[in-house]
Amino acid sequence: MALSPRLEFRQSQSLTLTPQLMQSIRLLQLSHLELNDFVDAELLRNPILEREEGGDDAEPAEAPEKRTEMSAYEDTVAQGDRIKDADQIAEGYDTSVDNVFPDAGQELGRIAGPDRNGSFEGGEAPDLDQYVASRPRLSDHLEAQANMVLRTAADRLIAQHLIDGINEAGYLVVELEAIADLLGAELADVEAVLDALQGCDPVGVFARDVAECLSIQLHERDRLDPIMQKLIDNLPLLAEHNMPALLKAVGCDREDLADMLAEIKLLDPRPGLAFDSGPVESVVPDVFVRPGPDGGWQIELNSEVLPRVLVNRVYYATVSKKTRDAAEKTFLADCLSTANWLTKSLDQRAQTITKVAAEIVRQQDGFLTHGVAHLKPMTLKMVAETIDMHESTVSRVTSNKYMATPRGLYEMKYFFTTAIASATGGGDHSAEAVRHRIKQLIDAEPANAILSDDTIAEMLRKEQGIDVARRTVAKYREGMNIPSSVIRRRQKKELARIA
Numbered sequence: 001m002a003l004s005p006r007l008e009f010r011q012s013q014s015l016t017l018t019p020q021l022m023q024s025i026r027l028l029q030l031s032h033l034e035l036n037d038f039v040d041a042e043l044l045r046n047p048i049l050e051r052e053e054g055g056d057d058a059e060p061a062e063a064p065e066k067r068t069e070m071s072a073y074e075d076t077v078a079q080g081d082r083i084k085d086a087d088q089i090a091e092g093y094d095t096s097v098d099n100v101f102p103d104a105g106q107e108l109g110r111i112a113g114p115d116r117n118g119s120f121e122g123g124e125a126p127d128l129d130q131y132v133a134s135r136p137r138l139s140d141h142l143e144a145q146a147n148m149v150l151r152t153a154a155d156r157l158i159a160q161h162l163i164d165g166i167n168e169a170g171y172l173v174v175e176l177e178a179i180a181d182l183l184g185a186e187l188a189d190v191e192a193v194l195d196a197l198q199g200c201d202p203v204g205v206f207a208r209d210v211a212e213c214l215s216i217q218l219h220e221r222d223r224l225d226p227i228m229q230k231l232i233d234n235l236p237l238l239a240e241h242n243m244p245a246l247l248k249a250v251g252c253d254r255e256d257l258a259d260m261l262a263e264i265k266l267l268d269p270r271p272g273l274a275f276d277s278g279p280v281e282s283v284v285p286d287v288f289v290r291p292g293p294d295g296g297w298q299i300e301l302n303s304e305v306l307p308r309v310l311v312n313r314v315y316y317a318t319v320s321k322k323t324r325d326a327a328e329k330t331f332l333a334d335c336l337s338t339a340n341w342l343t344k345s346l347d348q349r350a351q352t353i354t355k356v357a358a359e360i361v362r363q364q365d366g367f368l369t370h371g372v373a374h375l376k377p378m379t380l381k382m383v384a385e386t387i388d389m390h391e392s393t394v395s396r397v398t399s400n401k402y403m404a405t406p407r408g409l410y411e412m413k414y415f416f417t418t419a420i421a422s423a424t425g426g427g428d429h430s431a432e433a434v435r436h437r438i439k440q441l442i443d444a445e446p447a448n449a450i451l452s453d454d455t456i457a458e459m460l461r462k463e464q465g466i467d468v469a470r471r472t473v474a475k476y477r478e479g480m481n482i483p484s485s486v487i488r489r490r491q492k493k494e495l496a497r498i499a
Contacts, residue, residue, distance in 0.1 A: 024345045028352065028393065031400035032286060032305035039307040039342070048332075048339040050318050052308035112425040138170065138205075138275035139163050145200045150193065157191045160184060162206065170205040171213070202271035210269050211235055217267045227252055231260050241490035285404035287357045287412075289368065297361050297368065300352055302404075309346065311339045352389075356397045358485025359383050360415050367415070368405055373437065377419030421467045429466050435476045437464060442482055448494035452485045453477065 022372075039322035043049050119162055146159040158179065165174030176194065180187045198206045203220045207213035211232050218224040218232070230250045231238070237246040238261075246406065270379060292298045316336055323329050360383065366374035380398075382389040395480075419428035438456060445451045451459070453473045460466040460473075483491070 008130070024341075025393075025396065027345055027349050029396035029399045032284065032302075034400075036305075036307050038344075039309060040139070041308070043341060046167045046335045046338055047319075048312055048335040049309050049342065050312050052310050102185075122238040136275060138166070138168075138272050141275060142166075142200055142205065146197060149200065151197050154185070155189070155193050155196075158183060158190055159197060162190075162194060162197060166206060166272065168268040168272055170202065170207070172206050172208050178263070201386070202268070204268060204272060213269055213271070214264060214267050218263075223263060228260055228263075231257075231264075240487050241494055243490070243494065249428070283402055283409060285409055287355065288401045289357070289361055289403060289405045291406065297365070299354060299358050299361060301354055306350060307342055307346065309339075309427075311343060315345070352393070352397055353401065355387050356383060356389075356394055357403060357412070359387050360403070360412065362476070364415050368407060371407065373433050374434075375415070375417065377430045377431045378416050379418075379427045380416060381423045383416075420472075422465050429464075434466055434468060435480060438473060438476055439480060439482070442477070442488070445488075447489075450489040450492070 027035065027038070039051075043051060051164075088460070096228045101368055122390075142163050143160070144165065150156050150159055161174075161179045161183065162172065165172055165179070167173050172194070175188045175214060176187060194206060198216055199220075204213040204217045207216055214235075215224055215232055216228070218228055224232075231246075232248055234249045239250060241255075243257075247254065250257060250260075252260075284302065286302055286305065288298075288300045288302060290300070292299045298317075299495055316332065316412060320332055323332060360378075361368065363378055363382070363386075364376060367377060380391045380394045382388075384394045387394075398416070401412045403410055403412050414432075417431045417433075420434050437460065441451060441456055441459060453470045456477075457468055457470045457473045460468050482488075
């Protein structure tokens with residue numbers, strides 16, 4: 001078969017994601033903090049955009065002439081009072097004002113505080129947040145001590161890498177061999193520097209596990225005797241509350257073991273958490289859900305966290321008339337197009353969030369009314385099909401968004417849970433509701449009748465109509481950091497014995 005070139009006409013359809021459409025999709029998944037940063041960057045880059053300031057409740061501006069006259073009068077009165085006070089103070093010392101206030105100049109007697117009317121000079125009170133003391137960072141605290149403890153520059157370089165290798169709790173999470181290979185140092189030198197740093201404050205830092213952390217603190221208190229060391233070496237038995245095996249391993253009686261356990265309880269297994277590990281950001285809701293007057297629910301966006309921008313068409317018209325260069329005209333046209341796109345995208349984002357939030361509230365009415373036991377199983381696909389959106393759009397909208405409800409503040413992703421089949425053929429149960437019920441059963445169990453995972457699964461099946469397997473109960477229990485029935489039995493027996 002011969003090959004030869006030829007021309008063909010073919011009609012096809014394809015979806016092309018333009019850069020602006022991709023940016024609009026990206027805006028959906030941004031949190032309000034990230035969105036405000038993005039808008040601030042656009043405001044700096046685009047002269048056509050401006051932030052909407054004020055509102056209907058803003059106070060009207062005063063007439064310039066009246067304001068100037070009143071300010072001059074108030075300043076004269078205030079200055080007269082200050083000079084009078086300064087003269088009186090100087091007269092009391094039998095000297096001149098300049099000797100009492102040598103650096104005051106024209107601001108004689110001025111005090112950095114409110115005046116008699118309770119207002120501050122300049123119209124604004126000082127920001128007290130600027131004067132709130134912050135906790136020191138752990139790395140800075142350790143670096144200052146390392147510079148005093150270590151003498152040579154090589155040891156300080158090793159110490160810097162060790163400090164960089166600790167986590168927020170103060171544990172060393174890097175291998176000493178890796179640091180030695182990286183720096184080309186001897187392993188013995190790295191171990192010597194580590195030994196010196198383990199004596200720094202807070203006591204227990206640079207430990208590689210819990211046992212070493214507790215040992216360092218006990219050694220500092222001069223309580224690391226051989227029996228206490230045996231107890232530290234058998235911490236897994238202590239975590240399991242296996243007291244008979246622990247007594248046998250340590251080789252002491254119950255009274256001595258109780259005294260040693262009391263000492264261990266005074267130690268801090270995470271000494272690094274006492275220091276500031278970074279800025280703490282409070283969670284601000286994106287959507288408010290409140291009971292409505294008709295018995296339903298009212299959904300309202302949090303306008304305080306939404307950036308509001310305007311397109312300054314007057315500025316655009318003024319500048320475009322004076323523009324002659326083709327590059328400048330292209331730049332202005334691009335700025336106008338971007339500004340129009342941003343305002344439209346922000347409005348569309350707000351509408352999409354409201355639409356998704358309203359559907360979540362509609363489907364989770366039982367949770368809002370009665371609590372987590374009535375949380376229904378819900379997937380992204382269920383919401384997307386109801387509001388006629390793509391599943392990926394719903395996923396982006398619910399990412400990093402929070403909803404304030406009468407039941408508390410929840411991430412919007414919280415309401416999406418998998419379904420657990422019903423044993424009676426009724427409606428499915430939410431996985432979160434099943435977790436809640438498992439926790440209720442375990443909290444209510446008596447010390448002499450600890451519930452096993454099989455027993456919990458059987459109770460859920462008979463009493464709640466929840467068809468759940470034993471391994472599912474075990475997975476949910478471990479996810480809530482609840483120990484097994486064997487450990488719970490030992491814990492409650494020990495508590496009953498102490499009580």
